[in-house]
Amino acid sequence: MSLLELDDVKVHFPVKRGVFFDRTVGHVYAVDGISLSVTAGQTYGLVGESGCGKTTLGRAILRLNDITSGRVVFDGTDLAQLPAEEMRRSRRRLQMIFQDPLGSLNPRQNIESILAEGMAAHGIGADREERRARISEILERVGLPAGALSRYPHEFSGGQRQRIGIARALVLEPDLIICDEPVSALDVSIQAQVLNLLEELQDSMGLTYVVIAHDLAVVRHISDVIGVMYLGALVEEAPSDALYAEPRHPYTRALMSAVPVPDPDLEDNRERILLRGDLPSPAAPPAGCRFHTRCPWRQPERCDTERPELTDMGGGHRVACHYAAEIAAGTLRPTTELAPRVLHDTAEGTEPPAAAPAGDAAPDGSGPGAARGA
Structure with a gap:
């Protein structure tokens, strides 16, 4: 049963200009028609370039950003239609771990006050002692000592502050x-501990996660289903293993070709797709397929004018590409002028290709020439 369903969700931010009176002259299409479903107890991973709308979508689910149109159905209730007070009460069941832990913590409150504030607002814990016992238990589970209760956010490292953010979400059950x-601010060794902790908590508390990340290895490790976003739209969705074994969308194929392989011989001799051109502005997205301006398999007429729908290709693998089947079958070949396929051949002494320009970097540093996942 689906715990969370998004139906054609759009979040558009108006662009205003004027000297005496502001007038709307356009919109930034941060999220433009996202539909997905998250099953109870599942982890849904969301990846995409910086600026593609991942965080905006996450904030829209909690209505921290206004929803322009569409439905966000959580456990049978459309959150987009709830009055403000009912939405406030519903937020106990929906929490968020923010990317910037320092910015999300009140510097004037100590850790006990920060964590107890939400519990008191939602009536969790009979008194201060009961809330303190619960807070101490959660702090221990996220790897912080009970002595942290009286300290302030600036006294902790970035990684410790992120764990405080995780604890703040967990105390509300x-x-x-x-x-x-959730782990971008942590050291590599601590990342593994926190990811394992999130999985353990999911099993013991029956949690459901929507994980927004740029590290493809993190997403693969923790996610059951992965959605790939590009310029405010979902271009591919599939079970984690299926997506990594056989990416179908040209954008996803370019991302996966940039992920380092732990085998040095295979890494030096494998093909890579280097995307050309800059990411279009979300204030003026291209007509037709959003990716056609950088797509190696672009076909002029249809790709330029007709926006593809997410189509199920079997096994829950959905792709928004007119020619996904032809690309997978190899009957449609890429155009090398748009995205040359570079083969490392150290045996012949050729130099490896230079890193892609800044505009070519893919999701938040995990794209061609900038991949960090393994």
């Missing part, structure tokens, strides 16, 4: 947690 880059 939510059903769904939006994790916006």
Whole structure:
């Protein structure tokens, strides 16, 4: 049963200009027609370039950003239509771990006050002692000592502050947690501990996660289903193993070709797709397929004018590409002028290709020439 369903969700920010009176002259199409479903107890991973709308979508689910149109159905209730007071009460069941832990913590409150504030607002814990016992238990589970209760956010490292953010979400005993880059501020060794902790908590508390991340290895490790976003739209969605084994959308194929392989011989001799051109502005997205300006397999007429729908290609693998079947079958070949396929051949002494320009970097540093996942 689906715990969370998004139906054609759009979040558009108006662009205003004027000297004496502001007038709307356009919109930034941050999220433009997202439909997806998250099953109870599942982890849904969301990846995409910086500026593609991942965080905006996560904030829209909690209505921290206004929803322009569409439905956000959580456990049978359309959150987009709830009055403000009912939405406030519903937020106990929906929590968010923010990307910037320092910016999300009140510097004037100590850790006990920060964590107890939400509990008191939602009536969790009979008194201060009961809330303190619960807070101490959660702090221990996220790897912080009980002595942290009297300290302030500036006294902790970035990684410790992120764990405080995780604890703040957990003390309210939510059903769904939006994790916006939950481990990006942590050391590699601590990342593994926190990811294992999130999985352990999911099993013991029946949690459901929507994980927003740029590290493809993190997303693969923790996610059951992965959605790939590009310029405010979902271009591919599939079970984690299926997506990594056989990416179908040209954008996803370019991302996966940039992920380093732990085998040095295979890494030096494998093909890579280097995308050309800059990411279009979300204030003026291209007509037709959003990716056609950088797509190696672009076909002039249809791709330029007709926006593809997410189509199920079997096994829950959905792709928004007119020619996904032809690309997978190899009957449609890429155009090398748009995205040359570079083969490392150290045996012949050829130099490896230079890193892609800044505009070619893919999701938040995990794209061609900038991949960090393994």
